[in-house]
Amino acid sequence: MPTENTKIEHYTSVITEDIATCLQEKGCQPILFIGSGLSRRHFSGPSWDELLSDLAANCPLIDKQFAYYKQLHGDPLKIGTEFAKLYREWAWGAGHNVFPKELFKEDVPADAYIKFIIAEYLKGLTPQKGESIVDKLFCEIGAIKNIKPHAIITTNYDQFIERIFPEFTPIVGQQIIQGASLCIGEIFKIHGCVSDFESLVFTEDDYASFTKRKKYLSSKLLTFFCEHPLLFIGYSANDPNIRVILSDIDEALPTSGGVIPNVYILEWKHLPPTNPAQEKLIEIEGGKSIRIEAIETDEFTWVFEAFGAHQSLNAVSPKILRAILNRSYELVRHDIPRRLVEADFSMLEHAVENNEGFAKLFGLTTISEPSQVSANYPYTLTQIGKKLGRKRWHQAHNAIKIVRETKGVDIKKSDNRYHCGIRFGDREPLHKYSEEAFILLKKVLAGEPYDLNLGKKEV
Numbered sequence: 001m002p003t004e005n006t007k008i009e010h011y012t013s014v015i016t017e018d019i020a021t022c023l024q025e026k027g028c029q030p031i032l033f034i035g036s037g038l039s040r041r042h043f044s045g046p047s048w049d050e051l052l053s054d055l056a057a058n059c060p061l062i063d064k065q066f067a068y069y070k071q072l073h074g075d076p077l078k079i080g081t082e083f084a085k086l087y088r089e090w091a092w093g094a095g096h097n098v099f100p101k102e103l104f105k106e107d108v109p110a111d112a113y114i115k116f117i118i119a120e121y122l123k124g125l126t127p128q129k130g131e132s133i134v135d136k137l138f139c140e141i142g143a144i145k146n147i148k149p150h151a152i153i154t155t156n157y158d159q160f161i162e163r164i165f166p167e168f169t170p171i172v173g174q175q176i177i178q179g180a181s182l183c184i185g186e187i188f189k190i191h192g193c194v195s196d197f198e199s200l201v202f203t204e205d206d207y208a209s210f211t212k213r214k215k216y217l218s219s220k221l222l223t224f225f226c227e228h229p230l231l232f233i234g235y236s237a238n239d240p241n242i243r244v245i246l247s248d249i250d251e252a253l254p255t256s257g258g259v260i261p262n263v264y265i266l267e268w269k270h271l272p273p274t275n276p277a278q279e280k281l282i283e284i285e286g287g288k289s290i291r292i293e294a295i296e297t298d299e300f301t302w303v304f305e306a307f308g309a310h311q312s313l314n315a316v317s318p319k320i321l322r323a324i325l326n327r328s329y330e331l332v333r334h335d336i337p338r339r340l341v342e343a344d345f346s347m348l349e350h351a352v353e354n355n356e357g358f359a360k361l362f363g364l365t366t367i368s369e370p371s372q373v374s375a376n377y378p379y380t381l382t383q384i385g386k387k388l389g390r391k392r393w394h395q396a397h398n399a400i401k402i403v404r405e406t407k408g409v410d411i412k413k414s415d416n417r418y419h420c421g422i423r424f425g426d427r428e429p430l431h432k433y434s435e436e437a438f439i440l441l442k443k444v445l446a447g448e449p450y451d452l453n454l455g456k457k458e459v
Contacts, residue, residue: 014278016309021393022229022262029147029149033154037236045160081205084110122158143308144300152188157192172199250284264293264295268296276296377433379432380431383433403441419433
């Protein structure tokens, strides 16, 4: 009977294989969608209720405990709206010296006072170097850095993510709508940031305004969600932010009840659970539901390592890549049409005819010859599964398990005629499979006799 450790090892192996397959098939960097759970995990950042409770304790005009307002209103936005009014009254009375002088002008928004306090509180709480103050989680920070995400989206107010990814550019609030589309190396702070406390989405009016402009925001981000692997970190599956984003994805990419293979949610669960989930059904808007990939664990490092195992941006600065994209965008959209630059169109036409010439425009070189490995081992496990007539990789994985149990040989443990592990530095290999692997696994699933030849001897 398998032990608990064996169950965990199997679960992590299956999830890691699934992530590797997704990264291989998408062929681009992941998008991280980060919630308050990450801040809570690494420096005891407050949850929404904890923030409101602290705000209640710090304002003399809030004369009842937070539990009273929670019982009265239930909705955190309603509580935040009432607290904002009471903070304003305090600021214009006994609390006048707590706030900067510039907040006492007639054009200052009424909710600026509570947002100022929130910003100052979170600034003082956030580690300055983007390092976990929890000793055992230092490795986790290194692993999430190594993912080298294409971009990050967050509802967090604090600047912990900016500390972890110092070369990424924060895009706050309305700047997301106004800026150029789909750049790399950006942190989209959709609910505002403590760097501009007036941008915080905190009251009912704030959220109504956010919802009103959400369609513009969604249209700019949907390409991210559909084309890249997407990992939710620091959210629970029933978080309203999750439901809103998945509703947008569902509209853009109908799934007909199937799982969305490139969207993952990472949730903390004390292991070993009885049956850790690999998929999760989440209710979305319009009374519908959607299925996404689920990862349940109490140790996140291996998950981040899996998402960073096959990334291709080692030693490449996101800031430089972003500058290249931005300048290219400006050249094509503004400078060349307005004849602000001299364009050698014959040179450009020649350059874009081949990848190497185009890369040299940016001071880059391409690999001169493709590896023979790609020709000899063209399939991921998911692609093998689809050739076998299945929707995904699970049956192919089961066939490999049958071979291991009946022949005593794991074809994934070595490079052989069926399998090749392509390594990227010191990271876990990307598993690729040959046409012979497909033939072998097809026989295994059909219950037909087969010979196992790894290229050395028959077993």
